[in-house]
Amino acid sequence: MFQNLQDKLDRAFKVLKGQGNITEINVAETMKEIRKALLDADVNYKTAKTFTDEVKQKALGQNVLTSISPGQLLTKIMNDELTDLMGGTVNDLDISQNPTVILIAGLNGAGKTTFSGKLANYLRDKKGKKPLLVAGDVYRPAAVDQLQVLGEQVSVPVYVNRESNDPIAIAKEGVAEAKRNGNNIVIIDTAGRLAIDEALMTEITAVKEATQPHEILFVVDAMTGQDAVNTAKTFNDRLDFTGVVLTKLDGDTRGGAALSIKSVVNKPIKFIGTGEKMEALDVFHPDRMASRILGMGDVVSLVERAQQQFDEKEAAELQKKIRKNKFDFNDFKSQIQQIKKMGNMKDLMGMIPGVGKAIKDVEIEDDAFKPIEAIIDSMTPFERENPDAIDTKRRTRIAKGSGTDVNEVNKLMKQFADMRKVMKQMSNPAMAAKMMRNMPKMPGKPF
Incomplete structure (x- = not known):
């Protein structure tokens, strides 16, 4: 995520490396590189210029303490300014109404239907809501079928009327159905439309008028960069939406849409899609995203993802097994499956401070x-x-059965034995404390 931008910002910061203080000259040179990096990332020109002017002004207005370097000070200022640029704070959905009506809008291929399923899953699992999905896309072939499949996947009902070609009527029927069945959330999936298609834009405006949604979420493909921002502005002029959803962010190496959209449209990013799985939906945290862009990791999001997948009761049972040295390959496979559910492996590792830069050129396959x-x-x-x-004879048979060779089986067995040993030691508080004391000190300065 945002790998190209991270690399270019890294190079920009190198201008200040080794400098004893911040001066008009070295800051101007650094800002020039940062502005170039932002424009290369497809950030809106006005946004990039305003941003670098703000950073420069704040950098020149601060004294560098003896305990930190100019690079570290600029990183802190950049982190604060990037956070502000992307909205500053988390913007939650307003789901206080009963039922709360959420209208989903966007271009063709942006991922509206998939997002609708993910949102229903999120609101049911994380917010304890009882959502209803409404199939309001009457134009795209198989759109209704897709939403029904997603509804089954996340165990959320879907309102469908295959006899009607009127999205306005279907949306109203969906809201009425939710009231009848006690659904406290209505998510209306709509057809993708181009901003230049006046008939379709008028139609979605009519759907809005008919349903009076409490939230209108505009879904955009993050990888389309500046085009996404321009489209969002046009849609916002007509719909006055309440928030933006950036899909396919896991494949976005530039970051233009995420960095520009708030300043151009003045509407918050509320969610980001980070993969194809139904769980791959995150609430957008500007401060955490700023840290990731600057290569500082995002441990909080990593822990949250882990907590979503790991059951407390199971964890307690596993702890007991580890203490008794009974951790086995069934437990190991279970842990692997839970890790896989957390998302893209390289993306996950990039959330660990310092690791993102270290593995930037390393290919890490999801399989x-x-x-x-x-x-x-x-x-x-x-x-x-x-x-x-598992002796030598058994290892030979296992290698044959798995399509691997004995060396690979031996390697796994050794790694498993080492891991078991460390886990047992870490489960003993006294031993864990001793191990922590013996660990080499990590360098504290990023520059």
Whole structure:
């Protein structure tokens, strides 16, 4: 995510590396590189210029303390300004009405229908709501079928009227259906439309008038950059939407839309899509995104994703097994499956401070766990429960059954044994404290 922008900002900061203080000259040079990096990232020109002017003014107005470098000071200022640029604070959905009507709008191919399913899943699981999806796209072939499949996936009902070609009537019927069935959220999926198509723009305005939605979310493909921002402005002039959803952010290496949209449209980004899975939807936190753009990681989001996947009761049981040295390959496979649900592996690792830069040129496939799972699946139930019983003969058979070689099986067995040993030590508070004391000190300065 935003890899190209991160690389260019890194190079810009190198101008200040080794400098003893901040001067008009070295800040001007750095700002020139940062503005160039933002424009290359497809950030709106006016936004990029205003941003760098603000950063420069604040940098020159501060004294550099002896304990920090000019690079560190500029990073702090950049972090604050990027946070403000993207909205400053989290903007939650207003779901206080019963039912709350949420209208989904956007261009063709932006991912509205998928987002509708993800939003229903989020509101049901995280907010304890009872959502109803409404299939209001009467133009795209199979749009209704797609929404029904997504509804089944997330166990949310879908209102469908295949006899009607009137999206306004369908939307009104959907709201009435929700009231009848006690659904406290109505998510109306609409057809994709071009801003230049006057008939379709008039139609969605009529859907808005007919349903009086409490939230109108404009869905845009983050990878379209400046085009997304320009489209958002046109749609906002007609719909006055309440928030923006950026989809496909996991594939966006530039970041132009995320950085420009708030300043151009003056509407908050409320959600970001970070993958194809139904769980791959995050509330947008400007401060966390700023940290990630500057290569400082995002531990809070990483922990939140982990908490969503790991059950407390299961974790307590696992802790007991670890203490008794009973952690086995069934437990190991279960942990792998939970990690996979958290999202794209490289994206997850990029949330760890310092790791994002270290792995920027490393290819990390999402199916990296596949050979490990194949090896575990080739074990008998007895072997999975009793790793110590896996001798040379068994390893040869497991390698054959998993389509790997004995060296790979041996490597996994050694890694598993080492991991078991560390986990057992860490489960003992005294031993864990000793290990932490013996760890080498990590360098504290990023520049």
